Amino acid sequence: MEALHSRIRLLWIAQAAIMAIIVGVVLAAVDQWITDVPTAIIAGVVVVGLVLGVAYSIRLYQVWQFEIQSDALYLERGVITFVETAVPFVRVQHVDTQFGPIERALGLSSVVVYTAGTRNADVRIPGLTPDRARELQDTLRELAVESEADDAV
Amino acid sequence: MNRLHPLSAVTYGLQYGFLWLSLAMVLTIVLGGIFDPIGSAWFIATAPLGFVLGVAYGVAYYYRFEYGITPDTFDVSSGVFARRSREIPYERIQNVDLRQGIFQRLFGLAIVSIETAGGGTTEASLNFVSETEANRLQGQIRQRTADVKERRRQRDQRARHDQRDQQAAAEERPDEGDTPSSDPEPTDSLDVPGADSDDESAAPQPGVPDPSPTAPSDEPGSTAPAPDSDPTATADRRERSPEPMGPRQRRLFDLEPRELLLYSFTSFRPAAVAGVLFVFFFATGPIIDLLVTIAQPFGGPADIGEGTSTSYGILTVVSAINGVVITYVLSVAYTFATYYGFQLGRAGSDFVYERGLIQRYSGSIPAEKVQSVTVTANPLQRLIGYAGLWVETAGYGPESNGGSQSAVPLANQGRIHRFTENLTGVETPKFTSPPTMARRRYLARYSIIATVVVAIFFGLAQLTAFESWYLSIVVFAAVPPAAHLKYVNLGYYVGEDHLVIRRGFWTRRTTVIPYYRIQTVNTRRSIFQRRLGLASLVVDTASSQTMVWTTPTIYDVDLEDARDVHTTGRKRLQSALRERARDDDLGIEVDFTDPNSSGGPAPQ
Numbered sequence: 001m002e003a004l005h006s007r008i009r010l011l012w013i014a015q016a017a018i019m020a021i022i023v024g025v026v027l028a029a030v031d032q033w034i035t036d037v038p039t040a041i042i043a044g045v046v047v048v049g050l051v052l053g054v055a056y057s058i059r060l061y062q063v064w065q066f067e068i069q070s071d072a073l074y075l076e077r078g079v080i081t082f083v084e085t086a087v088p089f090v091r092v093q094h095v096d097t098q099f100g101p102i103e104r105a106l107g108l109s110s111v112v113v114y115t116a117g118t119r120n121a122d123v124r125i126p127g128l129t130p131d132r133a134r135e136l137q138d139t140l141r142e143l144a145v146e147s148e149a150d151d152a153v
Numbered sequence: 154m155n156r157l158h159p160l161s162a163v164t165y166g167l168q169y170g171f172l173w174l175s176l177a178m179v180l181t182i183v184l185g186g187i188f189d190p191i192g193s194a195w196f197i198a199t200a201p202l203g204f205v206l207g208v209a210y211g212v213a214y215y216y217r218f219e220y221g222i223t224p225d226t227f228d229v230s231s232g233v234f235a236r237r238s239r240e241i242p243y244e245r246i247q248n249v250d251l252r253q254g255i256f257q258r259l260f261g262l263a264i265v266s267i268e269t270a271g272g273g274t275t276e277a278s279l280n281f282v283s284e285t286e287a288n289r290l291q292g293q294i295r296q297r298t299a300d301v302k303e304r305r306r307q308r309d310q311r312a313r314h315d316q317r318d319q320q321a322a323a324e325e326r327p328d329e330g331d332t333p334s335s336d337p338e339p340t341d342s343l344d345v346p347g348a349d350s351d352d353e354s355a356a357p358q359p360g361v362p363d364p365s366p367t368a369p370s371d372e373p374g375s376t377a378p379a380p381d382s383d384p385t386a387t388a389d390r391r392e393r394s395p396e397p398m399g400p401r402q403r404r405l406f407d408l409e410p411r412e413l414l415l416y417s418f419t420s421f422r423p424a425a426v427a428g429v430l431f432v433f434f435f436a437t438g439p440i441i442d443l444l445v446t447i448a449q450p451f452g453g454p455a456d457i458g459e460g461t462s463t464s465y466g467i468l469t470v471v472s473a474i475n476g477v478v479i480t481y482v483l484s485v486a487y488t489f490a491t492y493y494g495f496q497l498g499r500a501g502s503d504f505v506y507e508r509g510l511i512q513r514y515s516g517s518i519p520a521e522k523v524q525s526v527t528v529t530a531n532p533l534q535r536l537i538g539y540a541g542l543w544v545e546t547a548g549y550g551p552e553s554n555g556g557s558q559s560a561v562p563l564a565n566q567g568r569i570h571r572f573t574e575n576l577t578g579v580e581t582p583k584f585t586s587p588p589t590m591a592r593r594r595y596l597a598r599y600s601i602i603a604t605v606v607v608a609i610f611f612g613l614a615q616l617t618a619f620e621s622w623y624l625s626i627v628v629f630a631a632v633p634p635a636a637h638l639k640y641v642n643l644g645y646y647v648g649e650d651h652l653v654i655r656r657g658f659w660t661r662r663t664t665v666i667p668y669y670r671i672q673t674v675n676t677r678r679s680i681f682q683r684r685l686g687l688a689s690l691v692v693d694t695a696s697s698q699t700m701v702w703t704t705p706t707i708y709d710v711d712l713e714d715a716r717d718v719h720t721t722g723r724k725r726l727q728s729a730l731r732e733r734a735r736d737d738d739l740g741i742e743v744d745f746t747d748p749n750s751s752g753g754p755a756p757q
Contacts, residue, residue, distance in 0.1 A: 086675075099236055104234070116547060
């Protein structure tokens with residue numbers, strides 16, 4: 001099983017921080033327009049949000065794993081609900097590599113695998129180095145092209 | 154890699170320019186309202202700045218958008234700050250649409266949309282390219298898809314030959330009507346895909362039969378946005394045949410008047426609640442007067458303004474009964490009108506249905522698009538021994554609806570089971586129940602819900618004149634039966650070729666999933682389940698509708714069992730796909746109501 005790049009924790013922490021700041025701004029708006037919210041509470045909420053975000057990010061990094069098996073892409077992830085997913089190569093519709101601004105700054109990239117399903121129809125593997133992402137995309141694409149999917153979905 | 158048409162730089166620039174302009178304005182005003190140091194009047198400066206940056210972004214977007222044709226895939230990379238590079242294998246492309254609005258037509262441009270199965274969104278949208286480039290792309294994609302198919306066909310044929318040679322050395326030639334291309338050398342003939350009977354003929358690649366890249370005549374999108382080039386490829390509700398049940402069609406099932414009535418009276422439609430509420434909101438005054446008048450003989454208040462607490466109580470109870478009765482009657486009428494004269498037939502390998510009293514609906518369900526089959530029954534229907542049969546199909550694109558369609562709205566349970574077994578070829582399932590630990594889990598879960606209900610009543614008692622909140626403790630009495638009923642309705646069966654999942658008390662759904670329809674398998678364990686050593690197995694199949702029914706899930710089985718089924722599902726998917734490729738088997742028996750189900754003339 002392959003783990004994610006350790007810098008992914010920074011990305012998740014940054015995302016948690018952005019969320020905490022947005023919540024803080026919303027609370028500040030409530031304070032300004034609707035009812036008084038003590039500054040201590042706003043600060044407290046933001047700090048607690050940050051701490052939880054950091055803890056969650058670290059734990060998530062510890063459990064996240066994936067592997068290319070003989071017939072399927074296999075992933076394990078999740079802190080609150082632990083999910084083991086198998087995506088058979090025959091079911092791969094197309095493969096993306098993606099990265100957002102924060103990921104780019106951290107030198108990370110994601111691979112997203114799309115299926116025709118309803119739930120977990122797109123499976124994202126975050127926290128890969130751009131080279132590894134490229135390589136994974138190539139591998140998955142080849143495996144998808146090779147496998148037959150003649151049954152009309 | 155290619156770029157879009159230069160004119161799209163202009164449209165992207167303007168689009169993003171105005172988007173960012175409004176964004177900058179709103180942000181400045183809102184933030185100015187919240188934080189004192191920021192002045193709301195700054196928007197005079199920020200809005201033009203937003204516009205300039207937006208234009209720059211739009212132009213940059215144009216320069217960073219690239220697409221290209223590679224031997225195996227169609228590639229698109231896009232994004233300025235966030236980048237995305239997508240590779241779509243040709244074989245997975247379902248549809249290539251060209252679309253032209255007035256603006257595009259004026260300048261000789263076109264929007265190209267590329268769709269694959271599943272997911273509601275367009276996988277790649279080239280907004281926009283020149284008309285000639287659009288036609289070139291369409292032709293290229295079509296041709297390369299055909300090439301890939303041809304390569305595969307030849308490879309399969311070779312494999313088959315080798316196998317046969319090994320098996321029977323005495324036989325010189327395979328007895329099937331093989332094409333001359335059975336020699337191992339790959340030929341570049343492009344005419345083959347048209348006569349492509351080897352694969353399922355309702356080709357997911359609509360464009361394949363025409364290898365000429367400059368023949369847009371039968372293409373869906375030259376002018377119209379509807380991807381209706383291939384009606385058999387979609388499970389849509391468009392009218393296919395104007396005459397009811399034409400001569401080519403064979404009747405499979407008619408909903409008898411008795412069954413229609415039973416169905417109307419035993420099923421309940423949430424839409425009826427919405428209807429009643431809608432009417433109530435539009436005629437609140439008259440309706441309240443009417444309710445008061447009705448409740449009066451039973452001891453209700455003479456007028457809404459004057460009354461004792463007893464008479465108000467009577468008014469409430471009588472009105473509630475009225476409400477329930479009216480909603481029920483509406484629901485019965487709605488179901489009756491919707492399913493009046495339901496007929497299911499077959500035309501070729503498609504199911505065709507029609508129904509409706511006031512408005513007649515008809516549609517077709519291609520058998521090879523059927524993903525899973527579900528038997529539903531609510532408590533009332535189970536009581537009288539009836540059930541319904543639904544098929545789930547996958548659709549793609551804006552025009553085709555996947556989702557659930559009723560194949561047999563209601564019929565005797567025995568018949569439904571026979572239909573299901575004929576239709577899917579599943580053996581009679583012997584259901585396994587989850588461990589009793591699951592029932593304990595539901596006991597705990599429903600106790601928590603009951604506690605919340607009591608807490609709400611307690612809260613109400615604190616805020617209003619309502620005092621007897623402790624009466625709400627009665628809800629706890631419902632917890633054990635609720636947990637038990639949820640538990641006993643759960644079950645699963647790992648069959649030879651199918652997975653059967655049963656769940657739900659109010660609507661019990663028994664879903665039959667052929668292994669070859671599995672998209673992904675997921676074993677899920679929440680923190681509560683991990684403590685109890687349980688897991689839920691989500692078996693996903695293709696469908697473009699997510700909201701209707703939840704994905705088939707085997708709830709709360711032992712982790713080991715869940716992992717076993719997970720592995721079994723994966724293994725059997727692979728073997729079933731190999732088998733299907735060999736046998737060219739549809740997997741769905743269309744004549745499922747036929748008693749001997751072997752395709753003899755239907756007994757009329």
